[in-house]
Structures are given as structure tokens and as C-alpha cells.
Amino acid sequence: MDKFKVTVFCETAWDDSVAPVSYELTAKASDLVKNIENSEVQVLIVGKRMNYDDIIESFSNYGADKVIIVNDDIFENYSANLYRKAISEILKKEKPNVVFFGATVKGRELAPLVATTLNTGLTADCTELDIVDGKLEATRPTFGGKLNATILCKTLPQMATVRAGVFRVPENPVKKDTKVNFDWVNVHDEEKFTKILELIPEYADDDNDLSKAEIIYAGGRGMKSKENFNRLFELARLTGGVVGASRGAVDAGFADSSIQIGQTGKTIHAKVYVAFGISGLAQHMAGINSCDKIISVNKDSNAPIMKLSDIGIVGDAEEIIKQMVRSLKNK
Amino acid sequence: MKIIVCVKQVPDTADIKWTENNTLNRDGVESVINPCDLFATETALRIKDRQGADITAISMGPKQAESALREVISMGVDEACLLSDRYFAASDTAATARVLAKAIQEKRSDFDLIICGQYASDGDTAQTGPSLAQNLGISLVTNVKSIEKIENDKIIVFKQEEDFVSRIEAKLPAVICILTGKYLVRMPKISGRMKAQDAKIPIYTAEDINFDAAYSGLKGSPTYVKKAFRPKGRSDGEILYDNSAVQSAELLLDKIKEFKG
Numbered sequence: 001m002d003k004f005k006v007t008v009f010c011e012t013a014w015d016d017s018v019a020p021v022s023y024e025l026t027a028k029a030s031d032l033v034k035n036i037e038n039s040e041v042q043v044l045i046v047g048k049r050m051n052y053d054d055i056i057e058s059f060s061n062y063g064a065d066k067v068i069i070v071n072d073d074i075f076e077n078y079s080a081n082l083y084r085k086a087i088s089e090i091l092k093k094e095k096p097n098v099v100f101f102g103a104t105v106k107g108r109e110l111a112p113l114v115a116t117t118l119n120t121g122l123t124a125d126c127t128e129l130d131i132v133d134g135k136l137e138a139t140r141p142t143f144g145g146k147l148n149a150t151i152l153c154k155t156l157p158q159m160a161t162v163r164a165g166v167f168r169v170p171e172n173p174v175k176k177d178t179k180v181n182f183d184w185v186n187v188h189d190e191e192k193f194t195k196i197l198e199l200i201p202e203y204a205d206d207d208n209d210l211s212k213a214e215i216i217y218a219g220g221r222g223m224k225s226k227e228n229f230n231r232l233f234e235l236a237r238l239t240g241g242v243v244g245a246s247r248g249a250v251d252a253g254f255a256d257s258s259i260q261i262g263q264t265g266k267t268i269h270a271k272v273y274v275a276f277g278i279s280g281l282a283q284h285m286a287g288i289n290s291c292d293k294i295i296s297v298n299k300d301s302n303a304p305i306m307k308l309s310d311i312g313i314v315g316d317a318e319e320i321i322k323q324m325v326r327s328l329k330n331k
Numbered sequence: 332m333k334i335i336v337c338v339k340q341v342p343d344t345a346d347i348k349w350t351e352n353n354t355l356n357r358d359g360v361e362s363v364i365n366p367c368d369l370f371a372t373e374t375a376l377r378i379k380d381r382q383g384a385d386i387t388a389i390s391m392g393p394k395q396a397e398s399a400l401r402e403v404i405s406m407g408v409d410e411a412c413l414l415s416d417r418y419f420a421a422s423d424t425a426a427t428a429r430v431l432a433k434a435i436q437e438k439r440s441d442f443d444l445i446i447c448g449q450y451a452s453d454g455d456t457a458q459t460g461p462s463l464a465q466n467l468g469i470s471l472v473t474n475v476k477s478i479e480k481i482e483n484d485k486i487i488v489f490k491q492e493e494d495f496v497s498r499i500e501a502k503l504p505a506v507i508c509i510l511t512g513k514y515l516v517r518m519p520k521i522s523g524r525m526k527a528q529d530a531k532i533p534i535y536t537a538e539d540i541n542f543d544a545a546y547s548g549l550k551g552s553p554t555y556v557k558k559a560f561r562p563k564g565r566s567d568g569e570i571l572y573d574n575s576a577v578q579s580a581e582l583l584l585d586k587i588k589e590f591k592g
Contacts, residue, residue: 013493080471080472104494105473105474108457108461108473108545109461110475111458112461112465113462115458116425116428116461116465116466117465119553121423121553121554122424122458122553123456124456125455137557141562142453142454143342147559147561147562148559148560148561148562149556150556150558150560151554152555153553153554154553154554155553193470193502194470194471194501195500196497197499199496199497199498200489215591226528239584239587268515271345271591271592274583274587276557283455285562292590293586295586297583301572302504306570308562308567308568310568311569312568312571313570313574313582314572315574315576316575316576319576320583321580322576323576323580324583326580327580327581
């Protein structure tokens with residue numbers, strides 16, 4: 001019987017660090033195949049670096065059976081078509097059953113290019129994954145988040161992308177004895193359709209880091225104005241929290257897209273998530289589901305988020321925020 | 332400069348409600364142009380303003396999607412065509428991209444640039460644009476904020492990365508996928524509306540574009556939906572009514588303290 005293979009694309013950032021989602025997916029893949037006889041979790045790394053020891057060590061810890069490395073000067077700077085070709089060539093050779101990419105900017109660009117090259121299907125931004133009788137069952141929110149759909153793929157490899165933070169790495173991973181395989185792909189400079197001319201840093205607000213926050217206050221379209229929305233920053237300052245926004249608030253111009261939470265935004269893991277004037281479409285919920293506690297404030301008791309929260313408070317978000325700030329200042 | 336803009340008509344997702352029987356009620360749900368595609372259209376029109384361009388809008392969908400194409404013509408797009416065939420219905424992103432690519436090769440193969448929206452508000456997969464680029468075997472840049480310039484055989488764009496912006500040069504022809512932005516999308520002028528009213532919008536079937544219909548629709552799509560269900564909530568949550576703003580504020584502060592531990 002052929003081996004059942006799951007390949008995870010290892011994404012590296014500009015500083016050569018490995019994107020955490022690559023570890024999360026390796027751990028998830030390892031968990032998914034644990035009851036499948038004769039299975040293999042592979043990690044595919046494309047790039048240019050001096051030393052892979054640390055990366056291999058980390059992937060071993062999260063359950064990789066094999067690490068495939070395509071190392072070449074030409075991959076030093078990211079170019080979509082070169083990476084597409086390298087990944088596709090290796091996958092054609094390895095013939096995995098399942099392939100995962102992180103649903104990062106790069107992953108969302110590369111995965112459909114690779115899927116099209118291999119003439120196979122791809123399911124984007126999955127929030128649940130399962131393998132049943134060799135079939136990948138990939139579940140994702142759809143229809144503006146009102147519906148979850150479980151999607152299957154008729155062709156091989158069955159491909160999916162997953163956002164960072166949807167799955168967590170295990171606290172006590174079981175280290176595997178990982179094989180390392182250096183491979184080579186024939187690519188040429190003429191195939192470099194795009195090149196990076198410049199990297200422009202953006203103003204990063206370190207005091208408002210959503211990924212590490214314990215308390216997050218988020219506002220939605222129900223905040224009604226930018227002025228109201230900005231009161232959340234005061235509330236956050238007084239209680240040691242940070243501020244996030246729903247896509248509705250960003251689209252309405254109340255908040256910057258850099259603090260957007262949800263499927264098309266950041267995924268968070270706060271201890272307490274407080275949502276003001278957010279209706280709670282599944283696209284938003286996909287970004288907050290791994291928070292320990294969810295509290296929502298909404299004037300509409302039928303807003304979807306009310307049923308999805310630990311505590312739903314029916315009331316006027318604007319007034320309640322004002323009262324919270326007042327109360328905190330009086331203490 | 333010949334530009335193709337891909338436009339999708341989507342249901343206004345804010346209008347979709349759950350019925351008591353756990354089905355989606357789409358009655359009376361309005362169809363709108365996918366928001367990212369409006370920015371894609373605006374981007375094409377700005378290139379036309381700056382250096383001149385012929386812009387063709389293309390859409391795949393039911394006959395009613397023609398209204399979306401008339402709308403972008405009223406904004407200033409020169410021509411449009413609709414790909415509509417019962418064999419196209421229920422195509423996934425891979426199949427949709429195949430149809431679009433074939434139509435472009437058959438009907439508009441002399442293009443320089445294809446502009447798509449980064450994602451559609453209904454499916455939100457962000458896959459059709461990249462898959463189209465690969466079917467055509469040309470350059471792709473996704474997550475594009477804006478175009479810096481187009482010269483000779485290349486385009487330079489600003490791309491939103493995870494934590495910063497990159498400036499990228501791509502060989503033409505290329506597909507670029509545009510994000511929504513803070514700039515305004517133009518409103519149609521009256522003259523534009525009149526032009527849109529009279530515009531002839533050809534409707535192409537699979538046969539018209541020499542497309543083998545076995546590769547589109549439900550049968551021709553590599554993926555399929557096994558089941559769809561309502562997202563489930565937290566089981567033991569409670570909803571509190573009838574508190575004053577002061578009471579709610581105090582309750583919230585207490586709970587935040589408690590949950591933070």
C-alpha cells in the first residue's frame with residue numbers, strides 16, 4: 001500500500017524566521033494521521049539559508065517525519081512563479097494525498113497557483129480539518145459567514161489553507177525521528193515574473209499588539225462613529241487591554257484595517273474578548289473562537305454574536321463604554 | 332494599453348437571514364457588485380485617466396449579472412461581456428478561473444493587464460484571480476494596495492504584506508488582485524448612465540468560447556460541498572436583558588476582572 005502523505009509548506013518570513021502557522025499545521029497534520037497506518041508528515045522548505053538545523057529540530061518536535069529542503073540562491077528573494085514551480089515540482093514527485101499552506105499573504109498567493117498547476121482543488125481559510133477514509137474534510141465559513149461548509153476534493157493532492165492561530169501547537173509535543181532530504185528543482189531567471197524592489201516598514205503600534213493581548217475590546221459597525229470607536233482606546237488604556245475592530249467597523253471608516261479581527265484579518269487568543277456593536281458573522285467569529293471568554297454588548301438581542309458569547313449584554317454600546325470609563329476613572 | 336477587469340455580482344450578505352428552519356433566506360436579497368471589484372474597476376479607470384486605456388469588464392454568472400456590467404460601464408468602462416451558461420453554474424474557483432482564462436484567450440487575447448478584486452464578499456476564497464493568472468501562465472501580484480506606474484512591459488505596484496508594504500515589479504501581461512482602499516470609487520455620470528443603457532453586452536456560452544463544459548460546473552470542479560450547516564455557538568452562554576448602562580458597565584468590569592484571573 002502506498003504511503004499516506006501530508007505535506008505542509010514551510011513559510012519563512014523576511015527575517016528568515018519560520019511563520020508559526022507552519023508549526024501549527026505540522027502538529028495538526030501529525031494529529032490527523034495518527035490513526036492512519038503507513039503515513040508520513042512532510043514539511044517542504046524552499047529558500048536559501050546557511051543552516052537548517054534549528055528549523056529541522058523544531059519541525060521534528062511538532063511531528064514531521066520528513067523535511068524536504070530545496071535550497072538555491074535563486075530563492076533568496078520571494079518571487080511567486082519561482083516558488084510555485086519549485087513547490088509544484090516537488091509535489092509532483094512526492095504525490096502527497098493532502099497539502100496544507102498557511103493562509104498568510106504568501107500562502108494565499110502560492111496555494112492557488114500550485115493547485116492550478118497540479119490541476120487539483122483547494123479550500124481556503126479552513127477552520128476545521130479532518131481526514132475520513134483518506135478524504136480531507138475541510139470546513140470553512142462561507143456566505144458572509146452565515147454558513148459553515150464542509151468541502152471535499154475529488155482530485156489529488158487535496159489542498160487547503162488555514163489561518164494562523166486556528167490550530168495551536170501542542171504544549172507537550174512528541175519528538176519524531178525526522179528524515180532530511182535535500183532536493184533540487186530546475187528554475188531559471190526568466191521564470192522570475194515578479195521581483196521585490198523595496199520593503200517599506202509600516203508604522204507598527206507595539207502597544208496595541210492583538211496577538212499577545214489578554215484583554216481585547218473590539219468595536220463594530222454598531223459603534224456608529226469614529227469618535228465612539230476611539231473611546232475603546234481609553235477603555236483599553238485604563239484596563240491594560242488592546243483594541244480590535246470588525247470588518248464592519250473598518251469598512252465604515254471607524255478603524256484602521258491593521259486592527260481588523262476575523263477571517264479577513266487577525267486571529268486572536270485573548271483571555272477575555274469584549275465585542276461592542278459587533279453582529280458576529282462567522283467570518284468574525286472565526287478570528288475569535290479560540291478566546292477563552294467572549295462577552296458581547298449589542299442593542300439587538302437577536303444578533304448572532306449574542307448566542308455565541310459566554311455573556312451577552314443587551315444594551316447601548318456607546319453608553320455602556322462611557323459608563324465603564326467613568327467608573328474606572330472614579331476608582 | 333488594454334485592461335480587463337473581472338467583476339462578480341454577489342448577494343448583499345448583510346441581507347441574508349436565517350429562517351426558523353435553519354435555512355438561509357435569500358428572498359429579497361439584493362445583488363451588488365463585489366466591493367473589491369469596484370476598487371479594481373476604479374484602479375483601471377485611474378490608469379485610463381492617466382495614460383489612456385481600453386477597459387473591458389468580464390463577468391461569469393447568471394443573466395442578471397449583466398446589470399453589474401452595465402454599472403461599471405456607467406462608471407467609464409468601455410466594453411463588457413458576460414459568460415453565462417448552465418454548464419458554468421456551481422463552478423468552484425478552479426473551474427471559474429478556467430472559464431475566465433479560456434474566454435480571455437478567445438475574445439481578448441491582446442490584453443496587457445487583468446485587474447481582479449482580492450476576494451469576493453460571498454465566498455471570500457481569494458483564489459480565482461491567482462488561478463486565472465496560472466491558467467494564462469502570466470505574472471501575478473495579490474494584495475495590491477495601489478499601482479505606482481506602468482511602463483513598457485512592466486508594472487510596479489505596492490503590495491500589502493503581513494506587517495509592511497512591498498514594492499513589486501511584475502512583467503506584463505499580469506494579473507493583479509486589488510484590496511479595498513480608503514480612496515473613493517467614482518460615481519457614474521449621467522452621460523455614463525446613458526452609455527450603459529445603450530451598451531451591447533455579448534453573452535458567451537461555453538460553445539462561444541470553445542470551452543469543454545466537462546471542465547466547469549459541479550461535475551468539472553475539483554471541489555464540492557459535502558454539507559453546509561449553521562455555525563454553532565457556546566453552549567452555556569447567557570444573555571442579559573434590561574440592565575441600565577451603569578449596571579451593565581459594572582457587570583462588565585467585574586466579569587472582565589474575573590475572567591482575566
